[in-house]
Amino acid sequence: MSWFDVALFTEVFVTLFVIMDPPGTVPVFLALTSRMTAADRRRAARTAIFVAFGVIVVFAVFGQLLLDHMGISLAALQASGGLLLLLVALELLMGKMDAGETESGGSARNVALVPLATPLLAGPGTIVATMVFVQQGVNAGESPIGHYASIGIAIVAVCICTWAAMRFAGVVHRVLKDSGVTLVTRIAGVLLAAIATQMIANGVIEFVRMA
Incomplete structure (x- = not known):
């Protein structure tokens, strides 16, 4: 295998793009940044991507060792991430996020860390998928340089796409105005609740299979 595998890159990129x-x-x-200034919104997008990238890489390299050491299953990780997202979804639906003190840089960073960076971007699905790709290379005994380089470049590419989507979300904000953003916030809450419920359900199903 060369230092770069196009087929593996494509597979990892498409998988993570769909999940993220x-x-x-x-x-x-x-919805989460509706009360922020444009500068704070850009800062939140930047912070969320860097943190999400760091979480993905750490779990790709040390994830299985960490979970085994702490006695945590992937199902538990999935269910806990779903519960956290469900709490955020409820806040969006009840309008608590709208009234939050998101003008300050500290609050912007808090939103960027949780729930944007994790569990929304670097959530259980992203973490598990990345760990599986890494483990497949280890089990197959493939060239570590080519395998890891292909996975790493794919992760970077997806993160850049995600950052671009959030970076230019301000354009959408200017088009929708405050009333439109409020409507989008409620819709996002419903969608996020559905995603969270599915994550919890997948975790429970996995628990049953393991029993």
């Missing part, structure tokens, strides 16, 4: 869903992050990002 850059276009789908726009309404959620607008």
Whole structure:
């Protein structure tokens, strides 16, 4: 295997793109940052991407060791991420996010860390998929340089796409105005609740299979 595998890159990129869903992050990002200034919104997007990238890489390299050491199953990780997203979805639906103190840089960073960076972007689905791709290379005994380089470049590419979607969400904000963003916030809450419920259900199903 050469230092770069196009087929593996494509597989990882498509899988992570579908899971992270850059276009789908726009309404959620607008909902969570609706009260921020343009500068704070850009800062939140930047922070969320860097943190999400770091979480994905750490779990790709040390994830299985960490979970085994702590006695945590992937199903538990999935269910807990779903519960966290469900709490955020309820806040969006009840309008608590709209009234939050998101003008300050500290609050912008808080929103960027949770729930944007994790569990929305670097959530259980992204983490598990990345760990599986890494483990496949280890089990197959493939060249570590080519395998890891292909996975790493794919992760970077998806993160850039996701950052671009959030970076230019301000354009959507200017078009929709405040009333439109409020509507998008409620819709995002419903969608996020559905995603969270599915994550919890998948975790429970996995628990049953393991029993």
